[in-house]
Amino acid sequence: MDIDRKKLDTIIRKNGGESSRILAIYQDIQKEYRHLPQEAVRYVCGKLDIPVVKGYEVATFYKSLSLKPKGKHSVCVCLGTACHLKGGPSILEAFERELKIKKDGTTEDGVFTLESVNCLGACALAPLVRVDGNDFGKSSPVTIKKIINEFKHGA
Amino acid sequence: MIQSLDDLENIKKERDSQYRKHKKTVRICFGPGCQASGSRKIYELLKAELKSESLQSKVRVVTTGCHGLCERGPLVILNDDEIFYQSIGKRKAKAEEEIRLIINTIKTGEIADKLLMDSHEKGKKYTSVKEIPFYSFQKKIILNIVGKIDPEYIDEYIAHDGYKALFKALTTMKSDEILGWVQKSGLRGRGGGGFATGAKWKSCKEAHGSPKYILANGDEGDPGAFMDRVLMEGNPHAILEGMIIGGYTIGSNQGYIYVRDEYPLAVKRLSTAIEQARKQGLLGTNIFNTGFDFDIAIVRGGGAFVCGESTALMSSLEGKSGEPRAKYIHTVERGLWDKPSNLNNVETWACIPVIINNGWEWFASIGNEKNKGTKVFSLVGKVKNTGLVEVPIGATLRQIIYDIGGGIQDDREFKAVQTGGPSGGCIPKEYLETPIDFDTLRELGSMMGSGGMIVMDDRNCMVDVARYFLKFLVEESCGKCVPCREGTRRMLEIVERICDGEGKEEDIAHLEELGRAVNIGSLCGLGQSAANPVLSTLKYFMDEYEAHIKDKKCPAGVCKPLIHYTILENCTGCTLCARECPSNCITGEKKKLHTINQDKCIKCGMCYEVCKFGAVKVV
Numbered sequence: 183m184d185i186d187r188k189k190l191d192t193i194i195r196k197n198g199g200e201s202s203r204i205l206a207i208y209q210d211i212q213k214e215y216r217h218l219p220q221e222a223v224r225y226v227c228g229k230l231d232i233p234v235v236k237g238y239e240v241a242t243f244y245k246s247l248s249l250k251p252k253g254k255h256s257v258c259v260c261l262g263t264a265c266h267l268k269g270g271p272s273i274l275e276a277f278e279r280e281l282k283i284k285k286d287g288t289t290e291d292g293v294f295t296l297e298s299v300n301c302l303g304a305c306a307l308a309p310l311v312r313v314d315g316n317d318f319g320k321s322s323p324v325t326i327k328k329i330i331n332e333f334k335h336g337a
Numbered sequence: 338m339i340q341s342l343d344d345l346e347n348i349k350k351e352r353d354s355q356y357r358k359h360k361k362t363v364r365i366c367f368g369p370g371c372q373a374s375g376s377r378k379i380y381e382l383l384k385a386e387l388k389s390e391s392l393q394s395k396v397r398v399v400t401t402g403c404h405g406l407c408e409r410g411p412l413v414i415l416n417d418d419e420i421f422y423q424s425i426g427k428r429k430a431k432a433e434e435e436i437r438l439i440i441n442t443i444k445t446g447e448i449a450d451k452l453l454m455d456s457h458e459k460g461k462k463y464t465s466v467k468e469i470p471f472y473s474f475q476k477k478i479i480l481n482i483v484g485k486i487d488p489e490y491i492d493e494y495i496a497h498d499g500y501k502a503l504f505k506a507l508t509t510m511k512s513d514e515i516l517g518w519v520q521k522s523g524l525r526g527r528g529g530g531g532f533a534t535g536a537k538w539k540s541c542k543e544a545h546g547s548p549k550y551i552l553a554n555g556d557e558g559d560p561g562a563f564m565d566r567v568l569m570e571g572n573p574h575a576i577l578e579g580m581i582i583g584g585y586t587i588g589s590n591q592g593y594i595y596v597r598d599e600y601p602l603a604v605k606r607l608s609t610a611i612e613q614a615r616k617q618g619l620l621g622t623n624i625f626n627t628g629f630d631f632d633i634a635i636v637r638g639g640g641a642f643v644c645g646e647s648t649a650l651m652s653s654l655e656g657k658s659g660e661p662r663a664k665y666i667h668t669v670e671r672g673l674w675d676k677p678s679n680l681n682n683v684e685t686w687a688c689i690p691v692i693i694n695n696g697w698e699w700f701a702s703i704g705n706e707k708n709k710g711t712k713v714f715s716l717v718g719k720v721k722n723t724g725l726v727e728v729p730i731g732a733t734l735r736q737i738i739y740d741i742g743g744g745i746q747d748d749r750e751f752k753a754v755q756t757g758g759p760s761g762g763c764i765p766k767e768y769l770e771t772p773i774d775f776d777t778l779r780e781l782g783s784m785m786g787s788g789g790m791i792v793m794d795d796r797n798c799m800v801d802v803a804r805y806f807l808k809f810l811v812e813e814s815c816g817k818c819v820p821c822r823e824g825t826r827r828m829l830e831i832v833e834r835i836c837d838g839e840g841k842e843e844d845i846a847h848l849e850e851l852g853r854a855v856n857i858g859s860l861c862g863l864g865q866s867a868a869n870p871v872l873s874t875l876k877y878f879m880d881e882y883e884a885h886i887k888d889k890k891c892p893a894g895v896c897k898p899l900i901h902y903t904i905l906e907n908c909t910g911c912t913l914c915a916r917e918c919p920s921n922c923i924t925g926e927k928k929k930l931h932t933i934n935q936d937k938c939i940k941c942g943m944c945y946e947v948c949k950f951g952a953v954k955v956v
Contacts, residue, residue, distance in 0.1 A: 202656035205639050243658035244639025246598045263561035263791045264717040266805050272942050279919050300809060302599055303563035304369040305715055306407030306723035319373035323943050
């Protein structure tokens with residue numbers, strides 16, 4: 183994939199060009215591309231003058247970074263303890279059935295990526311679903327069709 | 338620029354006179370719970386309606402941090418807790434109608450009964466915040482202005498005596514005196530370990546090497562806990578103030594706050610707070626003209642649970658993967674970049690200004706013998722009043738779950754409460770009267786953790802809970818040391834087999850042995866407590882394990898291979914379940930009893946979810 187080197191340079195500069203800020207640099211790049219392109223990892227390592235293996239170590243250690251491209255909308259089902267006890271897993275299964283993908287997959291049309299997270303910190307409203315930063319509290323397998331439609335047609 | 342106490346007082350006066358210009362105040366909760374319930378929409382509707390009534394100059398609308406009672410969100414509170422309106426926009430009536438009722442209250446003072454919270458007595462409602470048991474049993478010293486102020490404005494914090502403690506510490510106290518106060522206050526680390534904060538500060542202060550670093554842990558990874566999120570979002574300046582005082586005491590000029598990546602709003606609020614504090618000269622050089630310099634930077638985490646561990650957090654700050662190190666030398670001596678580093682949880686930092694303002698004696702008078710002050714808990718799960726509560730340490734589980742929490746949802750039976758996240762355990766009902774502090778919880782095989790309290794009822798399977806935490810730990814183990822990486826994985830395999838109905842009798846002994854080995858042999862806190870969820874459920878809920886292994890039954894009706902769904906005689910034949918069933922395995926004529934084809938059923942529970950007559954049963 184083509185990466186915009188100027189953009190990457192700006193991001194690196196914004197973070198002081200410091201190798202200790204590599205995680206922040208990756209996160210900023212991911213915000214641009216909705217994932218962390220491998221080309222970008224190599225480019226950043228070159229600029230920061232660190233071994234590529236170190237760059238990949240960080241890129242693959244942290245869960246919030248993804249080397250795989252993601253869909254336009256990210257559906258995130260919370261599986262924190264409270265959400266788990268109140269039916270989070272069955273909501274994830276319902277999304278899998280409805281979107282016809284497995285967890286961490288992206289729909290064929292590239293509209294949705296389905297993920298789970300270990301807690302979003304809105305436990306009082308369990309079970310919770312977050313789509314592109316919008317939280318849907320007290321969800322159930324019944325309400326998810328509405329959520330999908332809301333974003334599909336808004337797309 | 339703020340350089341003196343007068344400057345602080347002037348800002349306070351200015352704010353007060355602004356407050357007085359507005360006759361009424363409306364506070365709308367923008368905590369995580371209320372936002373997920375739609376408080377932003379309520380805010381916009383209310384603002385628009387006030388404008389159309391030309392009331393915008395008379396009524397001050399404040400968007401605040403979490404007010405606590407998330408279950409009843411969105412919350413709208415009028416005139417300093419006088420009137421408590423709840424679940425706005427959540428009833429059948431249109432949100433617009435409820436907004437008009439609020440406007441009517443503002444205009445005429447007439448209270449809308451409909452929007453108040455029901456009391457225990459039939460037909461009686463609670464009007465003010467202090468009447469509501471959820472609030473009246475609490476003691477808020479950390480959260481007291483979260484829920485009152487708009488966290489995006491430093492003036493609001495200063496108007497509530499913010500940064501006065503910093504002034505007092507920097508201009509009237511020597512660093513040894515502050516250290517003495519923190520030690521005598523009896524404050525213990527709120528991140529879960531419960532280590533004496535004063536002792537940690539002392540070691541770091543006395544450590545050789547410079548520069549020294551002040552670190553705040555906001556990487557709240559425990560699932561089911563959101564105290565730190567609320568604090569960072571709702572009162573970020575309290576954390577900054579605590580850290581600056583800490584820097585002055587220990588002799589550090591640089592602080593870092595490590596914030597969880599899943600909390601974007603916390604990052605935003607803390608950034609705003611730091612920017613404003615810099616502008617006012619409360620961060621930067623020569624703070625309060627004392628010659629003391631201090632600055633703070635924010636670092637976002639990367640979604641790794643292990644980074645809540647001190648050495649892993651420091652590794653992550655250094656731009657490496659977040660793997661823990663062995664602690665032969667403590668981080669107070671050699672931490673971040675091998676320099677003396679003092680890491681405390683954000684809640685611990687927020688305690689510091691309170692201690693300086695009110696004196697250590699006052700702080701030490703709250704709590705019990707070995708545990709001082711208050712603790713914030715996130716009370717969630719199967720409890721009626723879910724939300725955030727702050728109580729003196731030493732309150733009993735019953736007080737928290739029943740007096741404040743209102744008991745179990747749908748009046749079902751209480752089974753257990755899980756504390757301490759994946760490092761903690763499940764505490765059964767025999768211990769409801771136990772005072773909750775760092776030591777008692779450890780004796781019960783659990784731990785305080787950062788303060789998550791997840792209540793479970795008779796429909797939660799304890800073997801499934803053990804499986805849940807093991808799965809979590811397998812995913813989150815960094816993989817550096819063998820006992821944690823392999824041990825948790827093997828334990829998960831065994832527990833999964835038990836949940837699938839294929840458990841063997843010797844599995845229990847195996848689990849106990851493996852669990853002990855993992856706890857003893859692991860490198861960091863994550864591994865050393867990884868077996869707690871299994872060991873504590875084995876200790877208190879052996880009967881459930883035995884039911885799974887011997888009788889091949891899941892008494893709570895959770896483990897799928899051991900249950901099936903049936904439709905009872907009271908089925909009205911509404912056909913809803915048949916229409917919603919994803920595998921089309923429910924048949925039956927309209928208005929007649931339906932049946933489930935067990936061979937085709939995938940046990941997704943959809944029929945159970947949608948049935949309005951309670952006619953679907955799990956057996």
